[in-house]
Amino acid sequence: MMATNANPRRIPQALLSAILVCGACSGEPADSTSPASTPPAPAANAAAPDDASSELVRKIIEKRERFRNAPGRTGILAEENRYSLIAEEVIIRDFFQDRRGGFFLDVGCAWPIRASNTYYLEKHLGWSGIGVDALADYARGWAKMRPRSKFFSYLVTDRSGAAGAFFKSPGLGLSSTSRELASGNRFGRGMETTEIEVPMITLDDLLDREGVEKVDLVSMDIEGHEPEALAGFDIERFQPELLVIEGHSKAVTRYLEQHGYRQIKRYVKFDTINRYFRRSPTPGPR
Numbered sequence: 001m002m003a004t005n006a007n008p009r010r011i012p013q014a015l016l017s018a019i020l021v022c023g024a025c026s027g028e029p030a031d032s033t034s035p036a037s038t039p040p041a042p043a044a045n046a047a048a049p050d051d052a053s054s055e056l057v058r059k060i061i062e063k064r065e066r067f068r069n070a071p072g073r074t075g076i077l078a079e080e081n082r083y084s085l086i087a088e089e090v091i092i093r094d095f096f097q098d099r100r101g102g103f104f105l106d107v108g109c110a111w112p113i114r115a116s117n118t119y120y121l122e123k124h125l126g127w128s129g130i131g132v133d134a135l136a137d138y139a140r141g142w143a144k145m146r147p148r149s150k151f152f153s154y155l156v157t158d159r160s161g162a163a164g165a166f167f168k169s170p171g172l173g174l175s176s177t178s179r180e181l182a183s184g185n186r187f188g189r190g191m192e193t194t195e196i197e198v199p200m201i202t203l204d205d206l207l208d209r210e211g212v213e214k215v216d217l218v219s220m221d222i223e224g225h226e227p228e229a230l231a232g233f234d235i236e237r238f239q240p241e242l243l244v245i246e247g248h249s250k251a252v253t254r255y256l257e258q259h260g261y262r263q264i265k266r267y268v269k270f271d272t273i274n275r276y277f278r279r280s281p282t283p284g285p286r
Contacts, residue, residue, distance in 0.1 A: 060086070067270050077270065082120060083113055087271050088244060089120040092217065095242050095264070095276070102216035104129035105203065105240070107156055107229060109219075110138060112145040117219040117244060122148050129217075130210065132156055134166045134198045135175055152206065155198040156222065158231035160205045163197040176223050202232025214238065221246040221274075227255065235259050243277040 067073075067087040076094040081087050096102065102125075106118045109131035113119050121127035128148040131138075134155045142151035155164045155177070167182035169175045170191050176182045182193040207215070218233075218240045220226055226245060230252065236259060243261065245252055253263070253275075261277040268275075 063272065066272075070269050072266075072269070083115070084117050084120075085115045086273060088117040088219075088274060091267050091270055091276060092117060092219075092242065092244065093120065093125075095278070096216070098125060099216075100125045100127075102127045103212065103214060104217040104219065105207070105212075105215050106131045106149075107203070107218070107220040108222040108246075109133050109142075109151070110135075110221075112138065112141040112151075117221075118149075118217070119146070121217070122146060127216075130206070130212070132206070134177075135168065150210065152201075153198065154201040154206065156203060156206075156229045156232070157200050157225070158202060158228045160201045160232075162200055164200045166196050166198045167193040168196055169193050177225055178223070181223060203229065204232055204234050204237075207238065212238075215240045217242050217244070219244045223247075224249070227251050230255055235261075239279060241278060244274050245277065246274050248275065 063086050064081075067081070067090075076098060077090055079090055079093075081090050083089055102121065104118045104121060104127055106116075106129060109116070109118070110133055112131075118127070118129060118131070122129070126148070129150075131142055131146065131149055131151045132154055133151070134153065136153035139151050139153060142149065155166055157164065165177070167176055167179045169182040170193075174182050174191075175193075179193055179195075183191050215238045220229065220243070222229060224247065226247070226249060235256075243256065245256075256262075256277050260280050262280050264276040264278055
């Protein structure tokens with residue numbers, strides 16, 4: 001077992017997902033339709049958890065308990081989180097008040113069901129949308145389990161037409177544009193990564209190609225690559241009502257504020273991993 005000096009407070013969302021999602025990279029575990037609160041069985045070839053992983057599991061449990069015990073959980077917020085990692089789907093549902101038939105853009109979507117911010121919307125509220133991930137491994141699962149949505153394997157960035165480097169990690173959820181993150185060096189793991197070339201695309205080009213004119217929800221979890229992805233997204237044109245952004249990037253906050261979006265402070269006590277932004281003129285939770 002290797003020692004690690006990683007600070008668990010700075011663990012990226014992808015690694016949190018990796019601990020909860022045990023199974024083949026290309027799809028979902030056999031019990032993929034079960035709620036996220038049900039611990040999945042480890043894969044047969046899964047490595048024994050190290051100290052860092054054990055600490056991460058404890059942190060996830062703490063964050064889930066924080067949500068369950070948070071004051072002010074009324075209406076939809078009082079319901080149990082079924083699929084997303086912590087409380088994302090419940091907060092999204094609260095914002096839209098279980099509106100039916102919307103359209104989502106799920107960037108860095110990964111697995112089709114487990115730890116998904118958008119599966120509840122599609123399964124129970126009839127939403128449709130687009131899921132994008134640099135790893136094509138998820139395509140089969142999305143094709144089978146997300147019939148109302150389309151999945152595309154691209155590296156979402158600020159330009160289209162070329163290919164960019166992406167580092168595929170043997171650690172589920174660690175694959176990244178950063179070799180260091182993908183190798184797990186920050187957590188004392190030192191895993192070997194495979195560098196792959198992934199076609200790059202802007203969100204504008206992808207949405208135009210698919211004939212999308214309006215996006216209600218943008219969910220983005222791409223490990224620090226959000227500024228580049230947002231640079232290729234005409235937010236004034238598509239005007240999403242809600243953006244769910246993993247992490248606490250000041251650059252992302254400045255960008256969104258410049259375009260008339262403000263963080264919804266009400267949701268901070270329920271979810272400290274993601275931030276939720278709405279367009280200021282749009283009535284909604286504060």
